[in-house]
Amino acid sequence: MNQLTSKLHSLLFVTSKPLTVKQLVKFANATEAEVVTALEELSQFCKDSGVVLLHSGSQYQLATNSNNSDTVTDFLNSDLREQLTEATAEVLAIIAYRQPITKVEIESIRGVNSQYSIRALLMRGLIEKVSNPSDARSSMYQVTTEFLQQLGVTSINDLPSFEELTSSIKLPEAPAIQDNSVTENSSESQQADI
Structure with missing residues (x-):
């Protein structure tokens, strides 16, 4: 692996988001043609490893090999x-x-x-x-x-x-509140009868 490919590998490893060819050109201090060639080399290097080089348009990103998902x-x-x-x-x-x-x-x-x-x-x-x-x-x-x-x-x-998610959860029922007003009125009427 040449020095430029190694630099690109490091840059792509430390970021969690895809990098464009323009960004790689800027940070690796190389020409676009050199970066594209180095990315092809990196892709071949990673092909059978646990990490692969993904690309979509002009964006590149390292990701885990789908065989290990x-x-x-x-x-x-x-x-x-x-x-x-x-x-x-x-x-x-x-x-x-x-x-x-x-x-x-x-x-x-x-x-x-x-x-x-x-x-x-x-x-x-x-x-x-x-x-x-x-x-x-x-x-x-x-x-x-x-x-x-x-x-x-x-x-x-x-x-x-x-x-x-919540449909299968059964919430505990609140205990029944006893209505003491009926009991108190009944006692009062019983005392009035005496």
Whole structure:
């Protein structure tokens, strides 16, 4: 592998989003023709490995080999479940089903400060800040493609609907409230008869 191919491999490895040929030309300090040739070499290098080079139009990205998708999905799903606290998982579910949503709205739903959970989710790359069209001073949150990848879905629409999830949950019934007014009136009338 030549030095330029090695540089491109490193650039594509450290980013979670696709890079264009123009971006690679700029950061690798090479010509477009050199970058295209190096990308072809990188594609051949990765072909039979656990990581492959994907390209769509002029965009390139490293991704796990589809032959290993079951193993990777199992690992990521278990990793996601093991490392999220209950509060953080709750915030993530709220964001997934109500996105885009503000911090104030999240905290209104939960009834507690959610800053720590939001920060943890941002650091893990599961949610991202987006601009709030109605208030430039505040941000909104939505899930990322990383979140979708870890769940093994391609779109937020692939998640079960909120109604589907909650339809199987039986809420506990509230205990019956005894109406003491009937009992008190009966005692009073009995005492009046005496």
